[in-house]
Every structure is written in structure tokens, then in C-alpha cells.
Amino acid sequence: MVQYFLGQSVLRSSWGQVFPAFWQLYPNPYSKHVLTEDTVHREVTSDQKLLSRRLLTKMNRMPRWAERLFPANVAHSVYILEDSTVDPQNQTMTTFTWNINHTWLMVVEERCVYRVNSGNSGWTEIRREAWVSSSLFGVSRAVQEFALARFKSNMAKTMKDFEYILAKLQGEAPPKTLAETAKEAKEKAKETALAAPEKAKDLASKAATKQQQQQL
Template identity: 60%
Template sequence: MVKYFCNNTDIKSTWDHVVSAFWQRYPNPFSTHVLTEDVVYREVTADNRLLSRRLLMKTNRLPRWAECLFPAGMSRSVYIIEDSVVDPVSRSLTTYTWNLNHTKLMSVEERCVFQDSAKQPAATQLKREAWISSSVFGFSKPIQEFGLARFKSNQVKAMKGLEYALSNLQGETPQRLLRDTVKDASEKAKEAAKTLASAAAGSAPQKPQQYV
């Protein structure tokens, strides 16, 4: 069984600003768990699409109840591959991410589509999907539920990080954003954690296919 997550968000910034902020969102005070980012591949295709592959390293703390089940020397860092396609014709940015290590413990695949809004001027639509699975016999369900709760918490932080980058690009003062959103991010993280006991399993659609 795979846990599936889907969320749609309207970002009140133009697509051009969102794409620019996407490449400049690290470091930010909401994503301190992201340790490094490196571009390992980049190409502009004949139809002017920008293809990129990046390698990111993030911290990956286990839940307390799981620490006794895994070796003390187990790496607490996770390596993430991020593939992206920027299409200036359709004005879309599509990203695919998945973890390279700890895949038996938990595999998280994510697809995001940033699309220029056809209904709202100066706005961008974001559709975020995630597929979370585990192969640990006897513990796959609680691990998947923990992964889903953590993903929901992290995606809230990811949005705040993007807003932070947008505010810097647009010449706004980030202090107000920090003051107003740190509390909000904390409250939403606590709310997401409640799904550990009540998250319902659902059918997951087909997983995304990477372009390379």
C-alpha cells in the first residue's frame, strides 16, 4: 500500500517570479534541514525547455519510536534527486524528486507543477503530489503514516521558503514574513502530526516518470 498526498495552491506572484524564486529558495530560515544542493546536469533543448538535475542532501531524523529498531550508526542524512523541466512556451515548471538512500525504510516520490494561472492575473497555480511507501515488514503502515505527516509539515515549510525567496526578489522586507509565518508553520506542523493516528490509506494514482 502507498500513501498518496495531493494539494493545490494559488501563489500570488507571476510565474516568472516564482520560477526565479524556485532557483534561489535555499538557504532560507524555513528549510534548515536542507544542507547542500548541487547541479549535476543541465541542458537547453531544441524547443527551449530547460532540463536540470540537482542533488540535495537533507537531514532525516527518525521518529523516537523507530530509533530503537535501526542501527545507531545509521546515516541521518538523505540524498534527494530533483529533476526539473522549465517550459517557457506553456509557462510551466515541473519537478520530480525522490530519495536515493533509505529507500527500504521509506521511499518518497514527489511531483510539483507550477503553472501560469489562466484565471487569475499575476498568479501561479501549484499542484503538489507525493507517493510514500515503506518495505519494512510489520512496520510499513506506521512508517508511511509518519512519512505522510512529515511530508505535510515539510511542504508547509517549503511554501514559506518560497515566499521568503519571492519577498527578497520583489524587494520586500522579509522580517514581517518571518514574524507572521513562523507561528503559522509551527501550528500547521502540529496539525499535520495528528495524522499519525488517523491517516486513512487510499489508492494512489500512477507514479511520475522521470525524464532522464
């Protein structure tokens, strides 16, 4: 049995901006699970299409029950092949990815098409399809549901990746990550707490001065 997922999203940047940003997504604070990326093949066809193949290494934590299925000497990193076709004439980019290890546990295939948004030529729409299959007896459904949930989570991270890189390429301040926002809030709260006694002392001093003036 194969689980299928279809999702669509929009980036408020032109295809001409999204296309170069795609090749600069990593490293990225939103996708620290992507460990490495290597281009193993690239060519320009006679009809001016760019064909590329990349090998990516990702590290994703498995659920506890799945951890027990892995022998102690087996690496938990996932190796993924990505084939892409860029058609500058029609302004489309199509990618197809699939894992090449741990296939005994699950196979996740993804197809993405990036094209100019039909409603706004300055935006880019992304159509994502995913197929998840597992032949693991007894727990295949649980594996598929977990893989789909992880896929959706990573899809959200990818959109954050794009927003972060596009902001940098366009000379804007990149959006802050949740960790950065939390750190700033913590530091601000600490500063407020440290300043509170001094502020209270100052208020008390002003109140005492005012009281003395009234008595006079």
C-alpha cells in the same frame, strides 16, 4: 501498499517571478533541514526547455521508534534527486523528486507542477502529488503515515520559503519567522518589565505632588 497525497496551493506572484525564485530557495530560515544542494546536470533542449538534475541533502528527525531501526553508524541524512523541466513557452515547470538512500525504510516520490493560475494570470498555482511506500514488515503503515505527515509539514515550509525569497527578490521586507517574532516579543516584554519600576516611581511622584498641591 502505496499512500497517495494530492495538494494544491497558490502563490500571489507571477510565474515569471516564481520560476527564478525556485532556484534561490535555499538557504532559507524556514528550511534549515536542507543542508546542501548541487546541480549535477543541466541542458537546454532543441525545443528550448531547460532540463536540470539536482542532488539535495536533507536532515529530518525520525520518530523515536524509528530511530532504533537505524544502526549507530548509519547517517540519518537523506539524499534526494530532483529532476526538473522548465517550459518557458507554456510557462510551466515540473519537478520530480525521490530519495536514493534509506529506501529499505521508505520511498517518497513527489511531483510538482507550477503553472499560471487559471483565475488570475498574475498568480502561480502549484499542484503537488506524493507517493509514499514502505516494505518494512510490521510497521509499514506507521512509516507511511509518518512520512505523509512530514511531507505536509515540509510543504507548508516550502510555501514560506517562496514567500520569503519572493519578498527579497521584489525588494520587500521578508516575512518574519516564528522564532524571530518570539524573540522580538521576548525582548519587548523584557524592556517593559525593566521600565515598569521607573514608571511606577514616576506615577507615585506625580500623585504625591498632586496631593501636596491639593493640601495647599
